[in-house]
Amino acid sequence: MKWLRYEADDSARYGVLDGDAIKEVAGTPFDEYKFTGRTHALKAVRLLVPCQPSTFYAAGVNYETHIRSTSAALGKPFVMPRPIDIVGYRAINALSAYGEPIVIPSDSSGKVQYEGELVAVIGKKTRKVSEVDALSHVLGYTIGNDVSERSWQKIDRTFIRSKNCDTFKPMGPWIETDVDLGRLQTVVRLNGKEVSRFATNKMICGVAKAISTISRYVTLYPGDVLWMGTDDPTLDMVAGDSVEIEITGIGVLRNPVVNEARD
């Protein structure tokens, strides 16, 4: 089942994908809902970010190959992280939807890179859940592109502009509820050319362990998202590029890249 959030007739609503159509829903996937009987053509609507998290959690160092390449680029030694070191958080303002442009700030050095990530969407209020029970608290999974400005990531004390500029966190296209984590492949394409492929679930700290670890200290709420990090070295994107993150069994998140208009 694929949950979408979209705009039609100037209002935001949830729906369920049925072939090329969206079956409109009254309510939300996190609460009570019923089908209204109305449908919209998928192509005729504007997709929105598929949920509205209150808090946006993010794993930063969750695949060994990526840690090794990032550590080398930043001139830092490789350190295997503990689970508590893996989970951080990001700023909600940066979220954007399928198809929305990734805007490179005019004062960027140009080292703006994609990171293809699995995103777990929390389905119910979660506090101190065991690793065994954690996945039953997930509504489903979507896809994120953790766009990162590497020169700012290297020199700034916080991630506020290196990872949280407006448009730096595309998420979508929808939430897939039927997922076999062990079978997923993450594939990144720049202008249609494959530039990265990895087994999505080959994480240092998997979804269940991440949820269990974080919920020891914080309460997760329905609609909160947990981005799971990326593997592989990553490449620069430039204006005019189209970047696709596919996770097999979920879908494809595609966004164009543009330069910010100069003031």
Add this chain to the structure above:
Amino acid sequence: MKWLRYEADDSARYGVLDGDAIKEVAGTPFDEYKFTGRTHALKAVRLLVPCQPSTFYAAGVNYETHIRSTSAALGKPFVMPRPIDIVGYRAINALSAYGEPIVIPSDSSGKVQYEGELVAVIGKKTRKVSEVDALSHVLGYTIGNDVSERSWQKIDRTFIRSKNCDTFKPMGPWIETDVDLGRLQTVVRLNGKEVSRFATNKMICGVAKAISTISRYVTLYPGDVLWMGTDDPTLDMVAGDSVEIEITGIGVLRNPVVNEARD
């Protein structure tokens, strides 16, 4: 004018303080509103966090004395931060209201400390605002206690548990719209005894500059909050303590400290 958010008759609402009474409002301070004509006694209601931010921004290193003491405690050299290094962000889950207990996790080392902070509440959508115009985008000011677990802050890669455990971010009691930043004093009291006092506005990066700096890269939305950091060394709190952050001209944020129940 003091804006409150509170719970009465099982629902959340905004109101304006008038002596010991709250004049109930239909709507919000960020949008259209009107007085309903109903009032509630301040003592009879439960205060809620005074706004519901979509993103929670926070300055981490904004007073020289505090940076010097924290750097020394963490064994790091003192570095004067650039404005972009000052602004980070926190997790919404950690916000709690006036009077709510600060809960020390059972696996904490006990190095749990207050940080008294001025909080600017954004009043309107803000993007690329100049320092000169920035303060006109602020609805008003409230008070935050940036509770921090110092041993986790020292060893963890992220601030997820050192600064964002549930209950670690008390904020309130209300939003004061009439504030002269230059006259404010921040006073911290533990069990009624003054333990810290500093000129609130003696920041490295003041409110106007912080808003201008951050809005270069991100869009601020009505109700977003910007915590401005703390001065002075800070002290441990233990269960049974009552911690008060007063900012003269705004009010007093008071919260008790308790230990988490052991599993």
